[in-house]
Amino acid sequence: MPTPRPKVGLFVTCLADMFRPEVAFASVKLLELAGFDVEVPQRQTCCGQPAFNSGDREDSAAIARQTIDAFDGFEYVVGPSGSCIGMLHHYPELFAENDPWHRRALELKARAFEITSFLALHLDMDKLSSSFNGKVTYHDSCSGLRELGVKKQPRELLSKLPGVQICEMEEAETCCGFGGTFCVKYPEISNRMVGNKSENIRATGADTLLGGDLGCLLNMAGKLKREGINVEARHVVEVLADMLDTPAIGEASSVGKAGKGA
């Protein structure tokens, strides 16, 4: 009897669920390519970051407990977002040390990974292939970079694709100005930050912006479009998984009305 493949629970993320399912589907494909069985626990909703960063510890803890329960039993929990998985890593802070949930939160933290760092550890990268062809630039999302150490991994994975040429931008590591509710609480400052970012992106001459967080990507894509800058934005897993049928973020749909599955 063949050894059962290890199980990964996919942390979908709200933004992938709402705005761009392709990102979740691409994640599934890549995780299967890496030799894992992927399931999507249905009791997940959101990582809880909006409540946590607003100072609402009570709701944050409630959502944390729900998430911990939902992902019980999976060897790994993987999500296409440094910000969301970073939030999962904050869960232990929500419970007192003698609270049983504290230990469970620590256990979840130990097996929760951002997708590119997970793939860098577990995927035989020679298996990657993509029809993508073009110059890309990569935005390092803050949480992934500073909380989870995501920097080299996406670039390592992309370097395996012969059609991908990476042109690094100035200030790749500088915040794009999304910051969750920040962009609507302090819109002018956020706009200045994303404006700077757009200029840096434009200056690379790349055709495509890639990143590992949809919040950042929606923010930057929205600004690029508003500025009339001809750079497309995709989540890096879309390129890695060769799932390029869907128009890039914020691009007009050429098929039927309102994209897939209307």
Next chain:
Amino acid sequence: MEVRSKEFKKSAHIALHDVNLQRALGNLKAGFPGKRAAAVARLPEFDALRDQARDLKNHILEHLDLYLEEFERNVTANGGTVHWCRTAEDARRTILELCREQDAKTVTKGKSMVTEEIALNEYLEANGVTPVETDLGEYILQLRHDHPSHIVAPAIHLTLDDVATAFHEHHHRPKSNDPAVLMQEAREMLRKQFVAADVGITGANFLVAETGSTIICTNEGNGDLTQTLPKTHIVVSSIEKVVPTLEDMTLFLRLLARSATGQEFTVYNTLSTGPRRPGDRDGPENFHVVLVDNGRSDMVGGELQEMLRCIRCSACMNHCPVYGAVGGHSYGWVYPGPMGSVLTPQMVGIENAGLLPNASTFCGKCEEVCPVRIPLPKLMRHWREREWEKHLTPAAARGGIGVWAFFAKRPALYRLLAWSSNLFLRLVGGKRGRIRKLPLAGGWTDFRDMPVPSGKTFMQQWQEQKR
């Protein structure tokens, strides 16, 4: 100094459209971060030093009272006097008293952020003592009745022309736009003041318990002239600056200049230990150390204790994209940037400064560059939690989070909410792929397009596929 942190958004708006300020902030961005990076690259042990510095500061704070007692013992043994001031008011009165003892008319000052914090200058002026700022940046600001916008480079928000105009008006010399000429003018004007001063007031970068010494780190040498020429030298320092030994002080000095300006070492690092010794032919006859608490002792043992590790290097604000967009005055009080966003609510009350810890994306760059590894985003979040508990969070935000959390805790309802929002956006966006204007989301769509969902939600599609 009047607290105007409640006006942060308005001030930020003005700042974002102030062409001169934006150019000045561009200079800051082009300067300090790169210089710090170069200094760090030259010192392989830099990160290890940061770890040691963090640990040492934690040790000091755990024993703060004992090190302060040792410091006081040694200051006294060397002929100096320590004054303990719990509040800003205590500190002001103490310093005025000391000036009056000297019958002081003019007082020269080295750069000291804590004297801004206790609003010393206005108080002295109101009481017949004239303080003369001698740090070039502070001197310029004093002429303009202005305040620092940065804790290391106080006049960073000013243009060359601002300085030229201020000097022309006050020095009665022809207006010059040559920085070298302007500096020479300041040098000449202030030389007379240095010599004439009855009292010299400086801050302290550190207090050394082992020897009862205070140390100042300056590039100009003004602090040294301020403290050596007058009869009385008053050091004003906050209480958490004490370090155990000279060797411990050295650890912090190895981090300070590199983190601040990217220099290997500040030009003048001067240790002062008491007044003149018998046989000394110069130096102050009186040496006083005024120690200021002003809310810091309340932070010991609490959730904000880590903020007391701060060595006032300014790395956090130099690298902060928010500070870099709006400058220091937007923060509305003495301390700007990330460290100001944590300290200001502590000192003036969260109800007066709540906007500051909220004006952050928690990008974490500040923590990444802090020489003593202060977890600034975590401390800012602490303030947001205090606001939430006290119901100070704006009603719309609290309500919004409340509604969202209601759904997030109920997966079945959350699916429904996601499905309906998704459908709504797809209908509004149609084939265009993006929405240019969305009511209730003006904060977003005023400045950028809102991408439209690419199709049904993932959960819907995943369920459909499984059937």
Next chain:
Amino acid sequence: MSRAEIFNRIRTGLRVGADDSARHAAVQQRLAARAANLVPQRAQLPHDECLNLFIRMAEESAAELIEIQHRSELASAVEHWLGENGITQLVVASDENLQDLAWSAGGTLVREERVAEAGDEASLTNAFCAIAETGTLMLHSGNDSPTTLNFLPDNHLVALSAGSVVGPYEEAWARLRTSTAGEMPRTVNMITGPSRSADIEQKLQMGAHGPRRLAIFLIHEE
């Protein structure tokens, strides 16, 4: 009253109990040990390399370095430097090893031994030691060495013995403690280059308030 309040709050915050002996011991131990923290490799060099490092770092900080073989050459080297720069007035510290230097007889140089005054063109002082790690001079106050000489004159000339150049700061503190029998001088100055400021539009200018120029006369042999 303030003092007691401050200490009470600190001790309450730290939850200091009736038996505080552990904390007291920790503090005494640290103060007595004066242990070095991490010392950068860069500063841990044999003496020759220390000297080279010092010269490099000092020049990097915009100090001028004049090397002379023997202290007997100091006076003429100083006179030469002053002459080249059109300076005719010099205030000298009273250190023993600045006495009996071979100053030229006659000439236009006005030389005095006193504290500095505003308007002084140049001063000559003796460094206690120097730290190669950052190209820094260490000088301290004393009966013979008024501190104002380091700050008021427009030009600061410093005599430095090569033998007193150490690698890291830690060695300088050890030397200072020994030399002063553990009694801190009133003022210890660590000087790295001449005075400067970038407060005017971030443009670096030399000569803010302290000396515009710092000239170090490195004496190889005493």
